[in-house]
Amino acid sequence: MVVRFLDCIGSHYMVGIQQGRMGKQAIHAAWEIFSDSQHLEMIRKAKFAPKALYLVHCQQKADNFLKKIVKDTLPEQHERIKGMASGADMPEKMIYVLQAIEMELIPKPSMYALGSGTLMGIKPNATTTGEPVLIKNFDYTLPYQDMLLVRRNKPLAGCQTLDISLAFSSGAHAGINEHGLCFLHTFAYPSDSLGFKNIPISIVLQEALETCYTAEEAARLINKHARDAGANILLADASGDMRVLETSRSSSAQRFAENNYIIAANHYISPEMTKHQFPIDSKWGDKALPRLKEEGVYESSISRYARADQLLSKGEINPDSVEQILADHNEGVPGDNTICRHGAVFSTQASIILYPTRKSIRVSSGKPCEGRFEEFTMKKL
Numbered sequence: 001m002v003v004r005f006l007d008c009i010g011s012h013y014m015v016g017i018q019q020g021r022m023g024k025q026a027i028h029a030a031w032e033i034f035s036d037s038q039h040l041e042m043i044r045k046a047k048f049a050p051k052a053l054y055l056v057h058c059q060q061k062a063d064n065f066l067k068k069i070v071k072d073t074l075p076e077q078h079e080r081i082k083g084m085a086s087g088a089d090m091p092e093k094m095i096y097v098l099q100a101i102e103m104e105l106i107p108k109p110s111m112y113a114l115g116s117g118t119l120m121g122i123k124p125n126a127t128t129t130g131e132p133v134l135i136k137n138f139d140y141t142l143p144y145q146d147m148l149l150v151r152r153n154k155p156l157a158g159c160q161t162l163d164i165s166l167a168f169s170s171g172a173h174a175g176i177n178e179h180g181l182c183f184l185h186t187f188a189y190p191s192d193s194l195g196f197k198n199i200p201i202s203i204v205l206q207e208a209l210e211t212c213y214t215a216e217e218a219a220r221l222i223n224k225h226a227r228d229a230g231a232n233i234l235l236a237d238a239s240g241d242m243r244v245l246e247t248s249r250s251s252s253a254q255r256f257a258e259n260n261y262i263i264a265a266n267h268y269i270s271p272e273m274t275k276h277q278f279p280i281d282s283k284w285g286d287k288a289l290p291r292l293k294e295e296g297v298y299e300s301s302i303s304r305y306a307r308a309d310q311l312l313s314k315g316e317i318n319p320d321s322v323e324q325i326l327a328d329h330n331e332g333v334p335g336d337n338t339i340c341r342h343g344a345v346f347s348t349q350a351s352i353i354l355y356p357t358r359k360s361i362r363v364s365s366g367k368p369c370e371g372r373f374e375e376f377t378m379k380k381l
Contacts, residue, residue, distance in 0.1 A: 004022065004167060006152070008152070015153055017086055017087040019080075019084050020087020023149065026167035030147060031090070033144070034098070055097075059094055066100050069199060070203065074207050077171075115141065116265070116301065118136065118264075120134070121133075121262045122322075123257055131356075131357040133319040133355055135184075135352065137326050138348065139346045148349075150162070150363060158211055159177040159212075159213075160177065162176050162177075162378050164352055172202055178378060181212055181236075184234045188232050188246065188247070188267065190230035191248075192248050192251070197226050201227050201247075205233070219243070219252075222252075223247075223252050230248045236354075243257065246270050248273065251273065252273070265308075267301045282297040307330050307338070308325070308339060312325075323353065334369065348368065350366070351367075360375060
């Protein structure tokens with residue numbers, strides 16, 4: 001599958017227009033996928049109401065609440081969304097619903113989890129080339145693997161960025177800026193409640209990438225905003241600072257790379273945050289997708305974390321061969337508990353490698369054991 005690439009310069013509104021035009025077909029397809037998904041049925045509270053009416057309700061809710069808070073607190077990110085709506089020839093409130101998918105499909109053991117993944121940060125003294133490298137497998141449930149988007153953006157104000165998103169998303173799931181600040185993130189399952197003033201974490205991370213120079217600055221900015229979902233965020237910068245910011249919707253804690261590497265999956269590690277997640281032995285409940293029922297919520301996350309730790313502890317890592325780690329099947333049959341995930345519900349839809357020193361990224365759409373990595377750089381080749 002081909003990775004979409006957007007190379008642009010200009011205001012956030014103009015960047016949004018370009019993304020909307022280039023990804024118009026994919027954006028409309030994303031709406032159809034969400035509208036017809038089993039997951040939408042699970043979050044409909046009034047089952048007797050027609051689905052079309054519930055979708056209208058979702059649009060109105062996004063327009064009344066999410067749009068207002070983004071416009072008030074992150075106005076340039078609102079301008080990007082506004083431009084996407086114009087470029088894709090789609091109502092702005094529908095674009096906001098697509099941004100809010102991660103808010104509507106709140107991870108709950110009784111019901112459903114949106115996505116998962118495995119993050120690994122390897123410090124310079126643990127690589128054969130003496131450079132840091134960050135890697136991620138992006139596991140998801142909805143079939144969005146052919147909507148992967150790499151954006152190289154030179155804004156009129158703010159940092160130049162090279163980031164990874166989905167065609168319908170204004171925020172970023174991974175990225176690096178011209179100063180060497182970079183991040184990867186994956187979802188966690190917090191037990192605290194969602195409020196009316198929360199912002200999708202991907203939009204907050206995009207703002208951090210455009211305005212921050214260091215991991216410490218980025219952590220402060222992320223903590224300043226009320227977030228829509230729990231996440232484990234791997235941050236690194238040019239100084240060598242490498243940390244994981246574990247967040248719920250209202251709390252956070254940081255872990256630093258004490259050894260030569262740091263890992264994050266979908267459960268919290270820090271003592272401060274474990275009290276904000278569902279019990280580690282939680283199982284998916286009766287309202288969950290049928291194929292998840294009675295499965296351990298954290299079983300895969302714990303297994304992937306342990307396997308990553310095993311692989312990274314073997315010795316020096318060649319940064320140009322880390323795709324082998326992303327494609328790992330634990331010397332056996334690929335499944336729901338392997339780093340390269342082949343589950344009945346969750347599967348790896350993209351793999352990402354960040355090279356902070358080189359200011360470049362490598363991306364593969366689909367499972368890394370089957371796909372081919374493409375390289376993108378901060379500067380035009």
